[in-house]
Structures are given as C-alpha cells and as structure tokens.
Amino acid sequence: MGCSGCRGRFNSGKVLSKASLFFTMLLIFSYLFYCLSGLCESAARTLHRQDNFMDNDFTDELPARVFPDAHNGTDAAQVDAVGHSQPSRSIPVSNTFGVKRFPQAIIIGVKKGGTRALLEFLRIHPDVRAVGAEPHFFDRFYDKGLDWYRSLMPRTLDGQITMEKTPSYFVTKEAPARVYSMNCQTKLIVVVRDPVTRAISDYTQTLTKIPGLPSFQNLALKNSSSSEIDSTWSAVRIGLYAKHMDNWLQHFPRNHFLFVSGERLVSDPAEEMGRVQDFLGLKRVVSDKHFYFNETKGFPCLKKPEGSSRPRCLGKSKGRPHPDIPTEVLQRLREFYRPYNQLFYQMSGHNFGWD
Numbered sequence: 001m002g003c004s005g006c007r008g009r010f011n012s013g014k015v016l017s018k019a020s021l022f023f024t025m026l027l028i029f030s031y032l033f034y035c036l037s038g039l040c041e042s043a044a045r046t047l048h049r050q051d052n053f054m055d056n057d058f059t060d061e062l063p064a065r066v067f068p069d070a071h072n073g074t075d076a077a078q079v080d081a082v083g084h085s086q087p088s089r090s091i092p093v094s095n096t097f098g099v100k101r102f103p104q105a106i107i108i109g110v111k112k113g114g115t116r117a118l119l120e121f122l123r124i125h126p127d128v129r130a131v132g133a134e135p136h137f138f139d140r141f142y143d144k145g146l147d148w149y150r151s152l153m154p155r156t157l158d159g160q161i162t163m164e165k166t167p168s169y170f171v172t173k174e175a176p177a178r179v180y181s182m183n184c185q186t187k188l189i190v191v192v193r194d195p196v197t198r199a200i201s202d203y204t205q206t207l208t209k210i211p212g213l214p215s216f217q218n219l220a221l222k223n224s225s226s227s228e229i230d231s232t233w234s235a236v237r238i239g240l241y242a243k244h245m246d247n248w249l250q251h252f253p254r255n256h257f258l259f260v261s262g263e264r265l266v267s268d269p270a271e272e273m274g275r276v277q278d279f280l281g282l283k284r285v286v287s288d289k290h291f292y293f294n295e296t297k298g299f300p301c302l303k304k305p306e307g308s309s310r311p312r313c314l315g316k317s318k319g320r321p322h323p324d325i326p327t328e329v330l331q332r333l334r335e336f337y338r339p340y341n342q343l344f345y346q347m348s349g350h351n352f353g354w355d
C-alpha cells in the first residue's frame with residue numbers, strides 16, 4: 001500500500017515531470033522560433049526606443065563616458081507631446097543578440113542643424129540602431145581607442161545599420177582622417193541649415209547656460225563701431241560650411257556624403273527621410289504616415305506608435321524661441337555668409353536657397 005501509494009505518487013510524479021518537461025521544451029522552442037523570426041529583438045528595441053526619444057540638451061551633450069546608460073536608454077526620461085520629460089516606466093531589457101559594430105553611417109553635423117530630429121526619425125526604421133547620446137569619439141575621446149568606441153555601440157543583427165551622431169565632428173580638423181582610418185567606406189550625413197539661423201540657435205542655447213552672456217550683435221561683430229563680422233566666434237565659424245567641407249573632401253569622395261536640409265526636415269520630414277533612407281540603402285519604411293505637425297511644439301513630431309499612449313516630440317531644448325536680432329546685423333551676416341554659401345552649393349551640388 002505504502003509501496004503502491006509511493007509507486008502511485010511516483011507514477012503520477014513521473015507523468016507530472018514528463019508533462020513539465022514537455023511544456024518546458026515547448027516554451028524553449030517557441031521562444032527560439034520567436035527570436036529567430038526577429039520578433040524578440042524588435043520587442044526589445046521598441047522598449048529602448050520609447051526611452052531614447054528624450055530631451056536632448058541632456059543626451060546630446062552628455063558624452064558616453066559620463067552617462068553610459070544614456071546609450072541604451074535604461075535610465076532615460078520620456079517626452080510628451082510638447083516636450084515635457086516624464087520618468088521612464090518601462091522595464092530595462094538587456095539585449096544580448098547581435099554584435100557591436102563600428103557605425104557604417106555617421107551624422108557628422110552640423111550643430112543646431114536638426115541632427116537630433118534626423119537621428120530619432122531614423123530610429124523608427126527596423127534596420128537602424130543608433131547610440132542615444134553623442135559619443136564624441138573622433139573629437140574628444142579619440143585616445144580611448146577604437147575598442148572603447150565600439151563598446152558604446154548597440155548590438156546589431158546582420159543587415160542592420162549602426163549609427164551615431166556627433167555634430168562637432170564636422171568642424172573638427174582631425175575628424176575626417178580619423179573616421180577614414182576606422183573605415184574608409186563610412187557614409188557621412190550632414191544636416192545643414194541657414195548659417196544665420198544656425199548661429200542664432202547656437203547663441204540661444206549658450207544663453208540658456210550663461211544668462212549674463214553679451215548680446216548676439218556684440219559677439220557677432222568685431223566691435224560696436226564697425227560692421228565687421230567676428231569669424232573667430234564659434235557660432236559664426238561653424239556656419240562656414242564650405243571651409244569645413246573642404247577639410248572633409250581631402251579624405252572622402254563627394255559621393256560618401258549626403259546633405260540633408262534642416263529646413264526641409266521641418267517642412268517636409270517624410271520627403272527628406274526618403275532621401276536619407278535611399279542613401280543608406282534602406283527600404284523606405286519611414287514615411288509621411290509616421291509624422292504629424294504639432295501646433296503647440298511648432299514642429300513635426302512622431303505619431304503615436306502602436307502600443308504607446310503618447311505621440312512623441314523632441315524635448316524642450318529643441319525648437320526654442322530665438323531672441324530678436326537687429327535687422328542690420330542679420331543683413332550683415334547674410335552678406336558675410338553669401339560667398340561661403342555659394343561655394344558650399346557648388347561643393348554639395350545643391351542650392352539650399354539661404355541667400
């Protein structure tokens with residue numbers, strides 16, 4: 001009895017353990033099948049993405065070294081329709097699939113051109129994976145070595161493109177040779193914007209950090225009695241696109257570059273994204289169905305993705321109101337930039353119509 005009871009228990013135990021083994025195997029196979037069909041990867045990416053579309057004065061300017069979590073978005077804030085950050089509630093997902101690769105494409109500039117918008121729009125694409133924060137490897141942290149740089153990259157599966165954006169590369173003398181020595185096939189994207197508005201945008205950003213900053217006109221002109229532009233001021237110098245481009249063209253052929261219009265990225269993001277996807281050899285997945293114009297923000301934002309409660313705009317540091325600048329100073333700046341712009345139109349093969 002005891003024995004049969006035991007046997008009985010043993011038998012039912014055997015049945016139970018067989019059943020549980022069967023269900024465990026079933027679970028493992030289903031999970032493997034799910035992952036092999038790429039679904040678990042995209043689920044993980046969805047969670048990362050929701051975290052990564054955040055206020056960018058925060059991520060843009062924080063190098064990877066200081067805040068490594070910004071790269072996978074695990075400690076990020078979410079941004080609502082008008083750019084208010086909210087604490088992230090999603091579960092961090094550790095993604096161990098794929099391989100960390102050097103970026104095949106880099107957004108190298110220009111500062112305040114619309115680089116964050118471009119990167120975040122690209123991240124909707126299932127074949128693009130990008131670092132959240134700016135790595136600043138080719139300008140500030142080059143001595144850390146290529147292995148350090150690669151370690152910052154997200155893992156990618158075959159066929160996916162790794163990307164990063166650091167707008168200061170465009171104006172860094174050493175950057176072209178350094179990028180070339182990493183990979184001479186690197187695709188380079190430059191988001192350009194009218195250099196006058198770009199300078200004001202740059203100044204507006206500095207003003208938020210240094211409230212007692214002299215006026216724009218004080219900094220832009222060599223002295224108050226002359227109308228000579230001070231091209232040593234970084235806000236002015238960065239806008240000499242032809243000069244910086246010349247440095248890049250010493251190392252890379254023209255067909256390695258794509259010039260994105262910062263203005264059109266705002267007025268017609270889908271069209272501009274079409275060009276970018278073609279350049280990267282990607283299927284045109286990001287299209288007008290992903291965007292809507294947010295009246296409060298005054299900029300295009302991403303439509304509410306499936307399963308998310310909120311549409312997504314860039315953070316409040318993107319699309320700040322600019323101070324009024326005297327007309328004669330604007331006029332003077334336009335004259336100053338005109339010859340450089342003309343040269344840049346020739347170099348890029350595109351007239352951006354800033355004059």
Ligand SMILES: Nc1ncnc2c1ncn2[C@@H]1O[C@H](COP(=O)(O)OS(=O)(=O)O)[C@@H](OP(=O)(O)O)[C@H]1O
Binds near residue numbers: 112114200204266
């Ligand atoms: N969709 C959308 N939403 C918000 N802002 C947008 C968008 N598209 C382009 N822009 C413009 O991007 C400008 C900031 O450029 P960057 O992201 O390159 O700045 S940074 O260099 O990374 O600091 C930012 O400049 P400011 O308007 O001067 O703030 C915007 O004009």
